[in-house]
Amino acid sequence: MAKEGVEITEETEHMIEKNGGKEQENLLSVADTKEMRAVVLTGFGGLNKLRVTKRAMPEPQEGEVKIRVKACGLNFLDLMVRQGNIDNPPKTPLVPGFECSGIVEAMGDNTKGFEIGDRVMAFVNYNAWAEVVCTPLEFVYKIPDDMTFPEAAAFSLNFVAAYMMLFEIANLREGMSVLVHSVGGAVGQAVAQLCSTVPNVTVFGTASSSKHEAIKESVTHLFDRSADYVQEVKKISPDGVDVVLDCLCGENTGKGLGLLKPLGTYILYGAYDRMPLTTRHTVSSSNMVTGETKSFFSFAKSWWQVEKVNPIKLYEENKVISGFSLLNLLFKQGRGGLVKTVVQKLFSLYNQKKIKPRVDSLWALEE
CATH class of the missing domain: 3.90.180.10 (Medium-chain alcohol dehydrogenases, catalytic domain)
Known part of the structure; x- marks a missing residue:
């Protein structure tokens, strides 16, 4: 592994x-x-x-x-x-x-x-x-x-998901700004690398403070996940950001929508916030790796925090909310041809040495 x-x-x-x-x-x-x-x-x-x-x-x-x-x-x-x-x-x-x-x-x-x-x-x-x-x-x-x-x-999974969210959904262009949660993770780092291929893109990221040293070079502005990142972003960019990539959901949904500029795109992906609160507070340990099956009621408590969005409000504020699931796109919605095109674009960037996946250590199958 x-x-x-x-x-x-x-x-x-x-x-x-x-x-x-x-x-x-x-x-x-x-x-x-x-x-x-x-x-x-x-x-x-x-x-x-x-x-x-x-x-x-x-x-x-x-x-x-x-x-x-x-x-x-x-x-x-x-x-x-x-x-x-x-x-x-x-x-x-x-x-x-x-x-x-x-x-x-x-x-x-x-x-x-x-x-x-x-x-x-x-x-x-x-x-x-x-x-x-x-x-x-x-x-x-x-x-x-x-x-x-x-x-x-x-x-x-990581680079294809990152590319499709940035370029197929959010239409990332020169001079735009992106807020990505869990920027220290595989998708987050793929997002940061891909943003660097477009001129003058500003990347705001949230991550655990213990991870900042390892990822600080890939992010323009890095914030602790537990801090008031909303105010920190507004100090730097009073108008907000053009794109929010949110794998946390829950209470972060309302915060992220408040940071989104008019004509901005808010993309929900992943399932981190569907975990019970007790697990989310200890995930940097082996809890999630070794943990047992979790309670439905714990998940319900977590999802209850999700901001309720009024479609009329989106219309009035000129904002877009999108969801993204790469596996559904592949296995349920028949978009394999589109994914293949994206993979070839990513391989071209890899061959130009503009992107590179991070591998930390190797484990045998039995481990």
Whole structure:
């Protein structure tokens, strides 16, 4: 597992296979080609609900690509899935994970554009925490030659989400200003890097004070999450900001809307504030990683704080509120073609060395 970013609640981690500090090219013995190892969620709850077990190896169906996984992501949504704290949770047992990178091992019929041995990253609708995955062709992308497998696993969800929110929804342009919550996390850092590719964009960010030293170079103005960031932003920019990216929700929604300029865009994404209050106050520890299933009533208490928005008020103030879910866009709304276009734009920026995903450490599958 490769830890990326600087805080467990704000970033993605990535599972990889290691052997003496090096990635294994062959994750299974030659004699055992019909089975693979996978992390299985046996029920909703803490880490004791996860097991590394052998499962039947999948084979690609028509339109699918089979990938030998070298790195796979562990992001905040995965932790919520493990605890069962999502809408319409899937049935257990299941193999978690939505993003991975690796090598093409086989292809089903009608899968033009790839060859066995290609280095790729992919989105998967669950099942990424395994040695082998099969996923539709439209969710697979060849990665740049210089990109490592852990980087690719850190790249997919975070940078694609950041790019689409900034450029597809908010139409980021020269001279605009952006406020991003949890800027120390993987999406937040991707947002900061992408903002730096547009001239004269001002980035305001909130993060835990203990993380400021590690991220201060990527943000124009950095504030402690617990401080009165609204007044601090207004001191610097009395008119407010053009874009707010909010993964916290709750009481921050009203604050952010108050900071938004006319014709500004407020984007809600992620699910951090759906956690119980007791968990949100201790997420920098291992609480969220190891914690058990949370109470529905705790979530209800958190969501009750969300600002009630009158549509007429939006009309009068010329403000836009938008939501964003990359996985829904991919797996439920059929916009894989748009995402593929975004991925190619991001790879171009990566090749120009304008953006680079952060990987903090590497962990083996069993860890």
